[in-house]
Amino acid sequence: MALGPETWRLAFKLVVRQPGRSALTMLGLAIGVGAFIAMVSFGEGARRSVVAQFEVLGTNLIKLQTFNPGSNPRPAVPLTDADVRFIQREATTVARVLPVARRNAAVAFGGEQRATWINGVAPGYLGLHSWELEGGGNFDQTDLDERAKVCVLGQSNVRALFGDRDPLGETVTLAGTMPCRVVGVLSEKGFSTNGNDLDDIALVPYTTYNANLTDRATYAYVEVEPTNKALVDAARDELTGILRRAHGLEGDDPNDFVASSPLEVIRAADRTARILGTLLASIAAVSLLVGGIGIMNIQLVSVAERTEEIGVRAAIGASPAQILTQFLVEGLILTLIGTLAGVTLGIVVATVVAESMGWPRVISPSGVGLSATFGVAVGLLFGYLPARRAALLDPIHALRRE
Amino acid sequence: MLANASPTGAPVIETRGLTKVYPNSVGGVPVLAGVDMSIGHGEIVALRGPSGSGKSTLLNILGCLDRPTRGAYVLGGSDVSALTREEQAWVRLHYIGFIFQSFHLLGHATALENVTLPLHYAGVPRAKGEQIGRDLLSRVGLSHRHEHFPTQLSGGERQRVAIARALTGRPPVVLADEPTGALDTKTGAEIMRLLLELRDERKTSIILVTHDPEVANYADRQIFLRDGRVVDRSEVPDGARS
Numbered sequence: 001m002a003l004g005p006e007t008w009r010l011a012f013k014l015v016v017r018q019p020g021r022s023a024l025t026m027l028g029l030a031i032g033v034g035a036f037i038a039m040v041s042f043g044e045g046a047r048r049s050v051v052a053q054f055e056v057l058g059t060n061l062i063k064l065q066t067f068n069p070g071s072n073p074r075p076a077v078p079l080t081d082a083d084v085r086f087i088q089r090e091a092t093t094v095a096r097v098l099p100v101a102r103r104n105a106a107v108a109f110g111g112e113q114r115a116t117w118i119n120g121v122a123p124g125y126l127g128l129h130s131w132e133l134e135g136g137g138n139f140d141q142t143d144l145d146e147r148a149k150v151c152v153l154g155q156s157n158v159r160a161l162f163g164d165r166d167p168l169g170e171t172v173t174l175a176g177t178m179p180c181r182v183v184g185v186l187s188e189k190g191f192s193t194n195g196n197d198l199d200d201i202a203l204v205p206y207t208t209y210n211a212n213l214t215d216r217a218t219y220a221y222v223e224v225e226p227t228n229k230a231l232v233d234a235a236r237d238e239l240t241g242i243l244r245r246a247h248g249l250e251g252d253d254p255n256d257f258v259a260s261s262p263l264e265v266i267r268a269a270d271r272t273a274r275i276l277g278t279l280l281a282s283i284a285a286v287s288l289l290v291g292g293i294g295i296m297n298i299q300l301v302s303v304a305e306r307t308e309e310i311g312v313r314a315a316i317g318a319s320p321a322q323i324l325t326q327f328l329v330e331g332l333i334l335t336l337i338g339t340l341a342g343v344t345l346g347i348v349v350a351t352v353v354a355e356s357m358g359w360p361r362v363i364s365p366s367g368v369g370l371s372a373t374f375g376v377a378v379g380l381l382f383g384y385l386p387a388r389r390a391a392l393l394d395p396i397h398a399l400r401r402e
Numbered sequence: 403m404l405a406n407a408s409p410t411g412a413p414v415i416e417t418r419g420l421t422k423v424y425p426n427s428v429g430g431v432p433v434l435a436g437v438d439m440s441i442g443h444g445e446i447v448a449l450r451g452p453s454g455s456g457k458s459t460l461l462n463i464l465g466c467l468d469r470p471t472r473g474a475y476v477l478g479g480s481d482v483s484a485l486t487r488e489e490q491a492w493v494r495l496h497y498i499g500f501i502f503q504s505f506h507l508l509g510h511a512t513a514l515e516n517v518t519l520p521l522h523y524a525g526v527p528r529a530k531g532e533q534i535g536r537d538l539l540s541r542v543g544l545s546h547r548h549e550h551f552p553t554q555l556s557g558g559e560r561q562r563v564a565i566a567r568a569l570t571g572r573p574p575v576v577l578a579d580e581p582t583g584a585l586d587t588k589t590g591a592e593i594m595r596l597l598l599e600l601r602d603e604r605k606t607s608i609i610l611v612t613h614d615p616e617v618a619n620y621a622d623r624q625i626f627l628r629d630g631r632v633v634d635r636s637e638v639p640d641g642a643r644s
Contacts, residue, residue: 315465
């Protein structure tokens with residue numbers, strides 16, 4: 001007999017004979033499998049949603065900043081023009097190097113004057129930081145090379161100094177000494193999450209800034225874009241090495257700068273989300289286990305109720321192995337149907353929740369496969385005990401019960 | 403495993419010093435205390451004796467549902483007194499048919515499914531098994547009851563289904579435990595006549611446990627048990643003879 005189609009047919013008949021009982025047996029497992037799939041999907045969906053939010057920051061930028069570790073007896077060494085040139089000359093993984101110099105100084109026009117942030121930047125700065133131009137244009141490489149006295153103003157400065165007038169083509173005075181032609185006006189960005197007025201800004205070419213607005217060419221930070229996104233880590237390592245050489249650091253000397261990347265923030269967020277996902281999946285795995293115990297309980301009741309039947313089958317000549325097989329197959333059918341129902345349930349729940357939360361619906365075949373495998377394994381494991389009990393029933397006692 | 407039962411001379415069942423002691427029985431009193439018996443091919447033997455005489459235990463051992471503590475049980479030429487559970491099941495499947503007082507049909511299975519159940523366990527293909535089952539159901543007079551469930555059948559009809567089931571595997575031995583006990587006298591007599599006919603047709607040996615002297619009279623021979631021993635008829639008082 002073994003596992004012939006007849007065994008399956010008979011077992012299936014027995015399952016169908018008591019649809020209510022069978023449904024109840026499967027329910028726990030179905031919920032367990034469904035919960036597992038849904039939880040894995042939630043975790044993955046939430047993770048991707050969080051990562052997507054961080055990716056807006058520009059994942060492929062490396063930010064170099066001066067840094068004085070507490071243990072370092074030497075004073076912090078600012079990043080200089082020499083550092084920038086050294087990087088441009090040495091680095092092989094780098095597409096663009098964008099230094100940013102920055103100070104708080106006055107901007108004046110026609111008798112009005114206010115303090116603002118003056119940033120000395122490269123033309124690429126606007127694109128990297130998602131600045132839009134409301135009017136005029138950006139300064140370009142020629143302006144940079146020629147240290148042109150041009151600037152692009154943020155909305156706060158435009159409003160305060162010009163009111164309703166058009167600032168384009170007008171000349172403002174920066175830091176009380178440098179006349180500067182307004183070539184562009186930035187679109188409004190509003191306030192940052194920590195309350196800074198992002199529009200309180202004036203951008204000039206960094207060469208112009210170095211020549212006119214500071215007595216030493218140092219940078220608040222330098223942004224570096226690698227030749228492609230996959231090279232972020234390699235570029236960071238290379239930059240670290242180059243800067244260490246530029247600063248004459250040797251052996252165990254700690255870095256006097258920091259090379260950071262939004263990628264790290266994203267990775268941290270990714271890790272957090274993964275931990276959360278694992279947690280959710282573990283809870284769902286427990287419910288799967290409980291579902292398996294449900295199968296065991298109801299199958300045990302079923303074996304007890306069918307004692308006479310088992311005794312008759314044994315007396316007729318069914319071997320313990322055949323009786324074991326019969327109950328195992330019954331359990332397997334319940335398990336398979338329950339798992340299938342669970343997979344359906346899980347996909348439906350995952351879809352509904354993903355749509356209402358507005359994150360991507362992620363149902364990985366491997367996640368579904370894993371939970372289905374787990375479900376069937378749990379069902380078989382917990383179906384085995386009742387089946388064994390049935391196989392070990394003494395037919396004499398089983399038949400005496402009337 | 404077992405030699406094919408020879409239709410001649412040698413008995414189909416032979417026991418020598420069959421003893422059964424239950425580990426928890428009071429003072430180690432044996433339920434069976436050395437039973438010697440021999441049953442030939444095609445013989446109908448009535449097993450009689452008062453309650454507690456050891457009839458049920460003997461029947462369980464003869465049916466390979468239980469094992470003797472000591473002694474030999476030779477079935478169809480082979481000693482089957484110390485088999486494993488799997489081996490016992492194999493012997494029951496191929497050598498023994500059971501008929502019970504309360505029929506013990508599977509309630510959720512039709513008459514035909516009940517009858518073909520042993521063939522399922524013997525690995526006979528379904529179509530062939532159903533042919534055998536239909537023929538046997540017709541033989542016991544239930545040609546039009548194949549698809550009926552036990553609850554739709556009368557007691558006599560149920561016992562006919564059970565008899566058909568006991569015979570599907572063509573076993574050399576049928577053990578009938580009070581086969582008429584749940585039936586009225588007339589139906590019981592019909593069942594006994596059917597058993598006699600089937601014995602004549604198939605040369606099946608039948609061991610019949612019964613309280614009813616009239617039923618016992620259908621047997622070729624009667625064996626009386628008392629206190630776990632085979633005794634002469636005269637040793638069993640009439641009142642306790644049952």
